[in-house]
Amino acid sequence: MKNKQKPKIAFFSFTCCEGCQLQALSCEDELPDVLSLVDIVNFREAIDEKRDDYEIAFIEGSVSRTQEIEEVKKIREKAKIVVALGACSSTGGLNCLKNRFPMEEVKKIVYGDKAKKYKHLDTIPARPIDAVIPVDYYIHGCPITKSEFLHVLKSLLLGKKPEIPNYPVCVDCKLAGNICVFEKGMTCVGTVTRAGCSAICITYGCICWGCRGLIDNPNIEAHEETLKRYGLTAEGALSKFDLYGGWERHGEKKQ
């Protein structure tokens, strides 16, 4: 069915591994249907076309260079709806780990002696895109789940508000019938982390590192107490949040 009124969507990517775009691309069973409903006009990882007449922009990655600030702002001006795609974009994600160290040190750790040679390696503290522009919807996770990406896209096409969980991973764990990580002698931050991942890490024997960010109203004090009770020091307890929660915890402070 040819429909000239199809909404136009675009994908953009900033500082990230582009794994979340790959998740979107790997919705193979649904892509034919999706493509019958929307026109994709900009998607570097998938198509050559690059147009600027999009209505919905999915932005992946955090902002970590001055020029990216301008680019993100431009996208905001053009798009009616901006969706943050994945942890880097929605909470700052792993990239914010570097914010806690001096720039020179970070560069040296990664690039060794060559670090000084390249000017383009100078970056600003990594930040989620909502530190730069207003964001309408968030698709959390590292990486995003395909089902949630499709849910958000379908909801937007139907004019419905997407249902993004505002409850902790404990819920997903219970629904999955998992034994609690704490009972198995480990600790995790799932108690204050936004669910929606089906507790996949815990189901497969790992812990939750909080890639989907905090729930809206987490009881962090309760969690610090719990972690201490399970043998972690206060700083050890808090550092559990650092892998993904660097921006929420430190912001730009430690630059």
Added chain:
Amino acid sequence: MEYRTLPKKRIASFVTGLLKEFKVYGPVKKDGFPMYGEITSPKDLYLLHTPTHLSPKQYLFPQKETLLRFKSGANPPPLSPSGGGQGEDIAPVVEAENQVLFGVHSCDIHALRLLDRVFAYGPPDANYLRRREKTAIIGVDCMPDKYCFCKSVNTTTADSGFDLFLHDIGSGFIVEIGTQKGKALLHKHTKSKKTTAKEIRKIVEFKNKKAELFVAKINAEASTLPLIYSGSYFSPVWEKIGKICYGCGSCNHVCPTCYCFDVRDEIKANLTEGERYRVWDACLLEDFAKVAGGHSFRKTRAERLRHRFNRKFQYQVDKFGGLFCVGCGRCIRTCLVNINIAEVTNELIEESNRRR
């Protein structure tokens, strides 16, 4: 009451027999912990277990289940805000198969009896009731751990709500016949012996021994608890436990009598067909009592805890005539900040005594 005796070694052949006819669910070991799971061989069964993490309610009221499938025949389709288009096709979905819940403790048997009343109340819940109809329940005696307080809420034994009930007497099991259905299953799938009076005395001995083993308890008669709770609405206890509560809903999810669910629609990528499903919800979660426009009826964790506790000891009792806490202790075991429903109740009892 009718009894039969089953030598221990016959349990395996009994389960094997049941497996020919039914899906069998019972306690299994997962990561070293007792958990309900599907039994595919008698060897899977971990019968003399301490309480499981989730209750067997999941086999009658699953975590997530489809309620109906819909398809819009209208073209161009999508479900418009004004309602359905022409040529809609809506089909209810009730998925139920013959199943046996094997090794259910008496607290959970009481809980299932309560759920039976809940799901039959008002418009009957077809999905639950159909599944219930196709379910046989085989109970088993148990020993309390330090969190069990069934003795305080009179659920240490069950006199109905099961098809068969196994009492461990060392050399074998005395099988208490609960229903004709249970009796037929027993005779069909195994050979049992007549139970002697001496053996029956062993059940009583076991019960007496068990009664002495409880560590956790509620310090008031079960029948007085609704009144105590009704006088405790403004107790400082709620603020105290609200402060340390995560609001994670784990207590709801492990509870054998919590039955709240959320109903959601998921439409396929073609935007013309989809399904409506329900998924467990939990009154401790922040968004549970949030309504259109963003207003929440129970904003604080303290309010939400108070609500849950009242549902167990007061509100539901008024409606369905029985305490909705069966003393299984699951919410205590699962709570990472040690909110203890028995201890909280004891604090309320103390406050209530001081008021008198």
